[in-house]
Amino acid sequence: MAILVQFVIGLIFGLGLIVSGMSDPAKVLNFLDVGGIPAGTWDASLAFVMAGAVAVTFIGFNRVLRRARPFFAERFFLPTRNDIDPRIVAGPAIFGIGWGLAGFCPGPALTALGFGSSSAFIFVAAMCAGMVLARFVAHLPSLTRFVAPADPLET
Amino acid sequence: MVATSFTPMASLVGGVLIGLSAVLLMWAKGRVAGVSGIAARLFPPYEDGEFAGRLAFVAGLVAAPVLVRLATGSLPSQTIEAGTAILIVGGLLTGFGSVWGSGCTSGHGVCGLSRLSTRSLVATVTFMAAGMATVFLTRHWS
Numbered sequence: 001m002a003i004l005v006q007f008v009i010g011l012i013f014g015l016g017l018i019v020s021g022m023s024d025p026a027k028v029l030n031f032l033d034v035g036g037i038p039a040g041t042w043d044a045s046l047a048f049v050m051a052g053a054v055a056v057t058f059i060g061f062n063r064v065l066r067r068a069r070p071f072f073a074e075r076f077f078l079p080t081r082n083d084i085d086p087r088i089v090a091g092p093a094i095f096g097i098g099w100g101l102a103g104f105c106p107g108p109a110l111t112a113l114g115f116g117s118s119s120a121f122i123f124v125a126a127m128c129a130g131m132v133l134a135r136f137v138a139h140l141p142s143l144t145r146f147v148a149p150a151d152p153l154e155t
Numbered sequence: 156m157v158a159t160s161f162t163p164m165a166s167l168v169g170g171v172l173i174g175l176s177a178v179l180l181m182w183a184k185g186r187v188a189g190v191s192g193i194a195a196r197l198f199p200p201y202e203d204g205e206f207a208g209r210l211a212f213v214a215g216l217v218a219a220p221v222l223v224r225l226a227t228g229s230l231p232s233q234t235i236e237a238g239t240a241i242l243i244v245g246g247l248l249t250g251f252g253s254v255w256g257s258g259c260t261s262g263h264g265v266c267g268l269s270r271l272s273t274r275s276l277v278a279t280v281t282f283m284a285a286g287m288a289t290v291f292l293t294r295h296w297s
Binding site for chain 1: 156157158159160161162163164165166167168169170171172173174176177178179180181182183184185186187188189190194195198200207208209211213214215216217218219220221222223224230231232233234235236237239241242243244245246247248249250251252253254255256257258259260261263264265266267268269270272273274277278279281282283284285286287288289290291293294295
């Protein structure tokens with residue numbers, strides 16, 4: 001039952017990406033293209049995606065987290081770190097470059113697989129390789145001496 | 156580049172659906188709906204017994220356009236201009252960076268900001284700025 005529910009939750013997320021236009025890399029790149037503001041090609045739509053998503057999540061999390069426990073789990077798993085280390089800047093900087101190059105972030109890239117284009121498959125294969133590499137590097141003993149997060153994948 | 160039209164209402168509704176999904180996952184499993192974290196944990200090392208649930212979530216993401224096509228007979232436009240080399244480099248950087256920075260647009264940008272997390276605010280400002288700088292360089296630098 002919990003598995004089916006998680007499938008439906010993923011489905012709603014994917015539908016949100018499609019309805020919002022985020023599944024179209026051209027739209028994402030036109031949002032990131034602030035240099036296109038003078039020419040009128042800037043597409044501000046993505047700001048509305050963020051606004052809608054954050055508003056609902058902000059209100060919803062506040063209500064859900066007042067419950068004793070999740071419906072299908074023993075406890076809530078929330079990130080607890082609040083330190084600003086080099087990785088919280090370096091990681092997003094690297095991700096942002098990749099996002100700006102192809103116009104895909106991880107969610108829309110996975111949803112793009114269902115559109116059936118070969119480009120999406122190439123991007124997702126490379127993305128998965130990058131993810132595996134990052135986890136491998138993060139788990140190297142020589143590195144964990146310096147950066148010691150118990151869970152490198154907090155979100 | 157391909158011109159796209161400004162769609163504030165559709166984007167807002169889509170954003171609400173994304174938020175609804177994040178709230179439902181927190182309600183059901185008590186976990187943050189961070190796509191990069193969920194996708195990365197489909198590969199070893201496995202730290203917990205949540206593989207099947209994560210696979211189901213990703214399957215839902217992939218099934219969404221299939222469902223839309225079945226229901227409406229068509230799909231909204233999707234223009235991927237990047238060539239193979241850019242797709243590979245962009246994919247590697249996106250995968251590595253999102254895991255290295257503990258999250259992507261969903262984990263930091265939606266869930267983290269909603270939790271008023273300072274780390275997620277730093278991450279979101281950084282990947283937005285890096286994305287904008289990259290597009291500026293590729294489109295306007297000559």
